[in-house]
Amino acid sequence: MAAPNADDQVLAGQAAYNRFVLELYDTVVLRLSCRLIWRCPKRLMLDNYQRNVGARHLELGVGTAYFPHVCAFPAPPDITLVDLNPTVLRVGARRLARYRPTEIRADVLQRLPVESGSYDSVAMNFLLHCVPGGWPDKGAVFRNAADALRPGGRVFGSTILSGGVPVTAAARHLMGVYNSRGIFHNTADDLDGLRAQLAGSFPQHQITTRGNVALFEATR
Known part of the structure; x- marks a missing residue:
């Protein structure tokens, strides 16, 4: 059953992440594509994750839950996983079973069914370039993250850009x-647009780029 308010583009994009794709994801995407195509090794994404993650944590766009699986939390964590794809949620929850995460099936563009102002951190790695729409539409994800965070809480993540950063021929072709x-919706995703949307919800923010990946972090 589709999650409430999920439109056709959102449903089509998330459906690509089936069990077979998820089994290959860590190797093909995080190990090979990140380093060879997008030119941002996963260790930089992990560094960003480790620097910002808190004990009460909200993960938007779960993937294979690689980063919460390998990071060191500052205290025994309370983790909530949010994704529209039920297969992704099952795979991520199984990988993080030692933490007994809460699973929520929801569209990140809609108001999230989580407690406002209660999370120490919100992560969104390799999520925004998969979200349909332009930057004004994708800005809803930042607003939802801001609503979920306690004062002083941190939002962080990464996304693949198509403009405002150097893009190789190989990266342009794969995108x-x-x-x-x-699968992607990032033909108009540029660095200035990302900065504007992030600043709209988080005046205290920082963006660094490596290849055509933007790594961002911000404080509520």
């Missing part, structure tokens, strides 16, 4: 393939 299949 074209993924966009044509509805």
